[in-house]
Amino acid sequence: MKDEPRIGVFVCHCGTNIGGYVDVPSVVEYARTLVGVVHAERNTYTCADDGLTAIKKAIKDHNLNRVIVASCTPRTHAPLFRSAVADAGLNPYLFELVNIREHCSWVHMKEKEAATQKAKDLIRMGVARTALLEPQEEIRISVTPSALVIGGGIAGMTAALSIANQGFKVDIVEKDSEMGGMLRYLNDLYPGGRKASLVMDEFIGKVKNHPKIEVHTSSTIKKVDGYIGNFTVSVQNEKVPLDIKTGIIVVATGADEFKPVNLYGYSGSGNVLTELELEERLKNGSLQKLDSAIFIQCVGSRGEGRSYCSRICCNVAIKNSKLLKQTFPEADINILHNGIHAYGTYEKMYREAQELGVGFRKYSKEKPPEVTVDGERMRVKLYHELMGREIEYTPDIIVLSTPLIPHPENGDLSRMLKVPLGQDGFFLEAHVKLRPVDFATDGIFLCGSARAPADIIESINQGYSAASRAAIPLMNGYVQAEAITAVVDETKCIGCGYCASICPYRAASMNEKTVVAEEVSYITRKSYINPALCKGCGTCAAGCPAGAITPNHFTLPQIMATIKAFQQPGAYIYDRIKA
Amino acid sequence: MTEFSPRIVAFCCNWCSYVGADLAGTSRLKYPDNIRIMRVMCSGQVFPSYILKALELGADGVLVAGCHIGDCHYVSGNKKAQERVETLLRVMKTLGLDPRRVRLEWISASEGMKFASTVKEFVEEIKELGPNLLGVR
Numbered sequence: 001m002k003d004e005p006r007i008g009v010f011v012c013h014c015g016t017n018i019g020g021y022v023d024v025p026s027v028v029e030y031a032r033t034l035v036g037v038v039h040a041e042r043n044t045y046t047c048a049d050d051g052l053t054a055i056k057k058a059i060k061d062h063n064l065n066r067v068i069v070a071s072c073t074p075r076t077h078a079p080l081f082r083s084a085v086a087d088a089g090l091n092p093y094l095f096e097l098v099n100i101r102e103h104c105s106w107v108h109m110k111e112k113e114a115a116t117q118k119a120k121d122l123i124r125m126g127v128a129r130t131a132l133l134e135p136q137e138e139i140r141i142s143v144t145p146s147a148l149v150i151g152g153g154i155a156g157m158t159a160a161l162s163i164a165n166q167g168f169k170v171d172i173v174e175k176d177s178e179m180g181g182m183l184r185y186l187n188d189l190y191p192g193g194r195k196a197s198l199v200m201d202e203f204i205g206k207v208k209n210h211p212k213i214e215v216h217t218s219s220t221i222k223k224v225d226g227y228i229g230n231f232t233v234s235v236q237n238e239k240v241p242l243d244i245k246t247g248i249i250v251v252a253t254g255a256d257e258f259k260p261v262n263l264y265g266y267s268g269s270g271n272v273l274t275e276l277e278l279e280e281r282l283k284n285g286s287l288q289k290l291d292s293a294i295f296i297q298c299v300g301s302r303g304e305g306r307s308y309c310s311r312i313c314c315n316v317a318i319k320n321s322k323l324l325k326q327t328f329p330e331a332d333i334n335i336l337h338n339g340i341h342a343y344g345t346y347e348k349m350y351r352e353a354q355e356l357g358v359g360f361r362k363y364s365k366e367k368p369p370e371v372t373v374d375g376e377r378m379r380v381k382l383y384h385e386l387m388g389r390e391i392e393y394t395p396d397i398i399v400l401s402t403p404l405i406p407h408p409e410n411g412d413l414s415r416m417l418k419v420p421l422g423q424d425g426f427f428l429e430a431h432v433k434l435r436p437v438d439f440a441t442d443g444i445f446l447c448g449s450a451r452a453p454a455d456i457i458e459s460i461n462q463g464y465s466a467a468s469r470a471a472i473p474l475m476n477g478y479v480q481a482e483a484i485t486a487v488v489d490e491t492k493c494i495g496c497g498y499c500a501s502i503c504p505y506r507a508a509s510m511n512e513k514t515v516v517a518e519e520v521s522y523i524t525r526k527s528y529i530n531p532a533l534c535k536g537c538g539t540c541a542a543g544c545p546a547g548a549i550t551p552n553h554f555t556l557p558q559i560m561a562t563i564k565a566f567q568q569p570g571a572y573i574y575d576r577i578k579a
Numbered sequence: 580m581t582e583f584s585p586r587i588v589a590f591c592c593n594w595c596s597y598v599g600a601d602l603a604g605t606s607r608l609k610y611p612d613n614i615r616i617m618r619v620m621c622s623g624q625v626f627p628s629y630i631l632k633a634l635e636l637g638a639d640g641v642l643v644a645g646c647h648i649g650d651c652h653y654v655s656g657n658k659k660a661q662e663r664v665e666t667l668l669r670v671m672k673t674l675g676l677d678p679r680r681v682r683l684e685w686i687s688a689s690e691g692m693k694f695a696s697t698v699k700e701f702v703e704e705i706k707e708l709g710p711n712l713l714g715v716r
């Protein structure tokens with residue numbers, strides 16, 4: 001290290017919060033004896049104006065180049081002290097807070113001696129660490145003021161419109177020849193029964209006429225480079241490949257309906273239908289007469305292989321059963337289910353269906369319904385648990401409620417975007433509760449059924465929320481990267497790729513490097529950690545087999561010095577054994 | 580003979596366990612004074628060598644504390660910490676070190692009680708084990 005440490009230690013009484021339980025004057029005396037400390041003082045409240053002034057003054061008077069405040073938890077006042085230190089011309093990372101309140105005085109309120117000793121130890125450890133602290137720079141990354149939305153379904157269109165309405169350019173990349181996604185196949189929407197085509201046309205109209213939105217249909221993503229603020233996305237369309245520069249990316253690729261081939265007599269033709277196929281018949285009016293219909297729920301979901309609940313199928317079946325009952329009041333319509341999930345306000349729709357005369361019959365997982373198809377004639381056998389016997393139906397149509405399933409292309413897209421898929425194959429958000437539309441990778445957001453089966457309302461909600469999250473960096477025009485990041489020493493890196501394989505932010509990547517050593521030159525792999533993406537957790541560093549990665553501000557020497565200081569004075573150990 | 584008073588070093592992650600320890604303080608929970616906390620950003624940041632170094636220098640126990648699985652601020656750092664500590668415990672056995680001197684605990688920001696009770700328990704256990712003789716040269 002270039003400069004000799006000149007550390008100032010400020011011990012806070014915090015009124016009586018610390019001063020009442022720790023002998024502060026003796027702690028200050030002790031601090032003065034520590035190597036590297038050139039100044040120590042105590043303050044009634046270091047965080048008050050006079051405390052902060054004292055720090056700034058001491059930095060000038062004693063030419064301090066490191067500062068320690070021993071007071072409360074860094075979570076409260078570290079930013080305040082950092083900025084005071086910065087005001088006095090020091091790099092704010094040459095500051096350390098030692099917690100002698102929450103971790104000391106407040107938990108040892110009746111043992112002044114022990115608390116005082118502990119405060120001394122903690123300060124000694126803090127001094128050892130602080131002597132080795134180095135300045136850190138906070139970097140700002142500029143953000144290209146535009147967005148790219150993958151998927152032109154309802155979620156993607158909502159997100160695109162919302163971002164564009166905030167004044168940013170948006171590119172929508174849609175793999176099909178037209179936008180609309182799942183809406184294109186739907187008949188009436190629940191609740192309320194509006195025609196899906198009307199909703200879709202309204203959205204598509206708005207998107208197409210928006211001066212800030214450009215739509216690329218029949219286009220797929222081929223490559224994604226860059227990071228938040230500065231992505232370059234290569235898009236392949238029928239005609240020409242195109243490179244789009246964008247600040248953020250929204251994934252709104254939706255999902256597919258599961259086609260239950262070989263289940264319950266489904267073959268893709270005939271009168272065993274999926275919900276979407278039923279919607280199509282209702283939409284084009286090809287269903288002219290109906291005496292009896294059977295719905296079977298949870299076909300291909302909530303079981304082995306595909307264990308999740310697709311959430312929306314109960315509501316869809318209820319919606320469609322109501323519609324059938326309203327169109328054909330005499331028809332016998334039954335929903336065979338293994339527990340109806342009409343969550344939230346949809347309970348009302350469920351009641352209405354019951355009142356209309358739709359039958360809800362429970363089957364058990366162990367004895368699911370049996371379907372036999374013999375030409376035009378179809379039979380459904382249901383073992384009724386309560387009656388303890390079988391019931392037989394001879395419906396005109398059988399509707400299978402199958403789950404939404406992830407697109408097969410999700411895997412490729414997730415690799416290009418460097419974002420994860422969950423175990424069911426849907427895209428995985430950063431945190432299931434707290435960050436539902438973010439990815440762990442900055443600058444990429446998620447909405448709609450790409451994440452998990454969602455109905456129209458939920459897709460619109462999520463589209464808005466992804467847009468508002470995405471607008472933060474766009475509005476700011478920059479992102480502040482973490483100052484505390486990890487760095488690779490290329491001379492030590494052995495190119496194993498461990499860091500790149502475990503980094504949840506994909507900040508570490510392996511690059512080919514040509515190494516020239518005297519006469520020979522050869523190509524090898526070296527890790528690079530992008531400071532714009534690194535969050536500074538240090539997990540890669542702790543696992544690097546070559547010790548090539550340093551987590552800044554928590555370096556190996558800094559921590560080792562602290563550990564050593566923990567055990568000094570060494571005499572302590574002997575005393576203890578001798579006693 | 581004065582009673583053996585263990586010295587324990589703890590690595591607490593910035594986002595959960597350190598805050599859990601703060602909460603123990605704010606709630607004025609009393610726990611033994613044997614522990615000295617070092618803040619790290621994530622339990623995944625704890626090099627196995629830190630733990631060994633602390634033991635080599637005579638720490639009687641080392642506590643590594645992080646967010647509960649699934650709650651790590653950095654997604655999965657605590658899973659890595661778990662793998663590493665488990666491996667380290669096996670290595671310690673082969674080296675003839677008592678793995679009970681090293682503890683990995685998940686303590687959330689709201690578990691001030693758990694922090695205090697973990698320290699209490701750990702101190703009791705280490706008292707039974709006696710001093711770490713590695714520290715004596």
Ligand code: FES
Binds near residue numbers: 596622646651653656
């Ligand atoms: S941040 Fe707490 S364990 Fe990773």
